[in-house]
Amino acid sequence: GGGGSDTASSGGGGNDQITLGFAQVGAESGWRTANTKSIQDSAKDAGINLKFSDAQQKQENQIKAIRSYIQQKVDVIAFSPVVESGWDTVLKEAKDAGIPVVLTDRSVDSQDTSLYVTFLGSDFIAEGKKAGEWTVKNFANASGEVKIAQLEGTTGSAPAIDRAEGFADVIKSDPKLKIVASQTGDFTRAGGKQVTEALLKSNPDITMIYAHNDDMALGAIEAIEAAGKVPGKDITIVSVDAVHDGMQALSDGKINFIVECSPLLGPQLMDVVKKVKAGESVEKRIVTEETTFTPEQAKEALPSRQY
Ligand code: AHR
Numbered sequence: 001g002g003g004g005s006d007t008a009s010s011g012g013g014g015n016d017q018i019t020l021g022f023a024q025v026g027a028e029s030g031w032r033t034a035n036t037k038s039i040q041d042s043a044k045d046a047g048i049n050l051k052f053s054d055a056q057q058k059q060e061n062q063i064k065a066i067r068s069y070i071q072q073k074v075d076v077i078a079f080s081p082v083v084e085s086g087w088d089t090v091l092k093e094a095k096d097a098g099i100p101v102v103l104t105d106r107s108v109d110s111q112d113t114s115l116y117v118t119f120l121g122s123d124f125i126a127e128g129k130k131a132g133e134w135t136v137k138n139f140a141n142a143s144g145e146v147k148i149a150q151l152e153g154t155t156g157s158a159p160a161i162d163r164a165e166g167f168a169d170v171i172k173s174d175p176k177l178k179i180v181a182s183q184t185g186d187f188t189r190a191g192g193k194q195v196t197e198a199l200l201k202s203n204p205d206i207t208m209i210y211a212h213n214d215d216m217a218l219g220a221i222e223a224i225e226a227a228g229k230v231p232g233k234d235i236t237i238v239s240v241d242a243v244h245d246g247m248q249a250l251s252d253g254k255i256n257f258i259v260e261c262s263p264l265l266g267p268q269l270m271d272v273v274k275k276v277k278a279g280e281s282v283e284k285r286i287v288t289e290e291t292t293f294t295p296e297q298a299k300e301a302l303p304s305r306q307y
Contacts, residue, residue: 017047017048017049018048018049018075018076018273018274018277019048019049019050019051019072019074019075019076020043020048020049020050020051020074020075020076020077020078020273021051021053021065021066021068021069021072021074021076021077021078022039022050022051022052022053022077022078022079023053023055023062023065023066023069023077023078023079023080024036024039024052024053024054024055024079024080025055025057025062025080025081025082025105025106026054026055026056026057026058026082027054027056028057028154028186028187028188028215029187029188029189029213029214029215029241029243030214030215030241030243030244030245030246030307031213031214031215031241031243031261031263032187032263033307034243034263034264034306034307035080035105035263035264035265035266036052036054037307038263038264038265038266038267039052039104039265039266039269040052040266041266042266042267042269042270043266043270045267045270046270046273046274048270048273048274051069051072051074053065053068055082057082057154057186058082059081059082059083059086062079062081062082063090065079066079066090066093066094067090067093069099070093070094070097070099073097073099074099075099075273075277076099076100076101076102076273076276076277077094077099077100077101077102078101078102078103078104078269078273079101079103079104080103080104080105080106080121081103081106081107081108081158082106082154082157083154083155083156083157084106084107084108084109084156084157084158084161085108085109085156087108087110087115088110088112088115091108091110091115091116092115094115095114095115100116100117100276101115101116101117102116102117102118102119102120102269102272102273102276103116103118103119103120103121104119104120104121104265104269105120105121105122105263105265106121106157106158106159107119107121107158113284117272117276117282117284118272118282118283118284118285118286119284119285119286120265120268120269120272120286120288121265121286121287121288122159122261122262122287122288122290123287123288124158124159124161124162124163124166124261125162125163125165125166125169126166127159127162127163127166127240127259127261127290128162128163128164128165128166128167128168128169128170128240129166129167129169129170130166130259130292131163131166131167131210131238131239131240131257131259132166132167132168132169132170132171133170134238134257134259134292135148135167135170135171135177135208135210135238136170136171136173136174136177138236138256138257139174139176139177139207139208140174142176142207144176145176145178145207146176146177146178146207146208147178147180147203147205147206147207147208148171148177148178148179148180148206148207148208148209148210149179149180149181149182149196149199149203149206149208149209149210150164150167150179150181150182150183150209150210150211150212151183151184151185151191151192151195151196151209151210151211151212151216151217151220152164152182152183152184152185152212153184153185153186153187153212153213153216154184154186154187155184155186157187159187159212159213159240159261160184160187160212163212163240164182164212167210179210180203180206181199181202181203181206183195183199185211185212185216185219187212187213187215187216188215188216188219189215189216189218189219189222190219191216191219192211192215192216192217192218192219192220192223193219193220193222193223194219194223195216195219195220196209196219196220196223196224197223197226197227199223200223200224200227200229206235207235207236208235208236208237208238209235209236209237209238210238210239211237211238211239211240212239212240213239213240213241213261214239214240214241214242214243214245214246214249214255214258215241215243215245215246216239217237217238217239217246217249217255218245218246218249220237221237221249221254221255231249231254231255232252232253232254232255232256233253236256237254237255237256238255238256238257238258238259239255239257239258239259240258240259240260240261241258241259241260241261241263242258242259242260242261242293242298242305243263243307244302244305244307246258247293247298247301247302247305248298248302250293250294250295250298251295251298251299251302253295255295256295257292257293257294258292258293258298259290259292260290260291260292260293261288261290262288262289262290263307264306264307265288268286268288272286
């Protein structure tokens with residue numbers, strides 16, 4: 001039973017070449033595109049034979065892909081779980097087959113942590129907190145209620161859950177900061193646009209939009225401009241990722257602040273895969289290093305960004 005299209009890179013070709021099966025979430029955002037490229041490029045550089053599948057944001061497709069990697073007896077399976085729950089059965093199948101699993105980017109909520117070797121990725125709660133801290137500072141002297149609309153990522157996904165939690169945790173210190181609407185835009189530009197169009201009708205006096213990724217913020221910008229308002233001025237916008245188009249909008253003043261989430265996980269993933277294959281131990285949690293950007297910092301950083 002296949003799990004989407006497989007593209008294998010040739011690599012070194014020797015008998016001891018490592019085969020890695022990677023079950024990607026989809027191609028929902030600029031972040032995801034950069035993440036996929038990072039994984040494919042670094043597999044090639046590391047001489048690892050990569051079997052890659054795109055689940056189109058559907059858990060059932062990811063499960064199918066993982067099962068097909070088990071059948072093909074790959075050396076290591078890595079994946080970025082689209083949602084947090086519902087993985088125990090398939091992870092148990094991999095474990096029983098003796099195939100180590102590496103989680104990248106997003107985590108699972110499984111109680112049994114022996115089901116995976118390590119989780120390599122961002123601290124999404126910290127990202128939400130950074131967005132919250134900027135918000136608290138930015139509106140410290142505002143008079144009256146600050147009405148915040150939240151554009152949530154994919155429902156049930158670790159980044160959507162954690163970015164909401166981290167943000168809420170920090171902004172509760174200032175009672176005038178109120179989340180008046182919160183809806184999913186599924187991490188896509190179209191989703192962000194659609195939700196914002198409806199939002200501008202139900203809450204025309206919104207002060208700020210907190211988007212769980214740049215793509216949804218970019219969709220929101222389109223909706224705000226179509227409604228005759230000025231993004232970044234009439235409505236403050238904060239988002240997460242710092243992909244190229246987001247950074248461009250930030251330097252143009254249409255987004256006010258971006259919390260970085262790095263998609264360049266490929267090189268670290270290949271290191272982990274090699275270590276696991278060699279029987280070496282790896283840290284149970286590997287956290288990506290990230291920063292934040294103001295418009296001025298975005299202008300400076302843009303020319304040297306890789307994505
Ligand atoms: O899991 C990481 C998130 O997934 C990114 O922030 C978002 O852009 C992507 O779709």
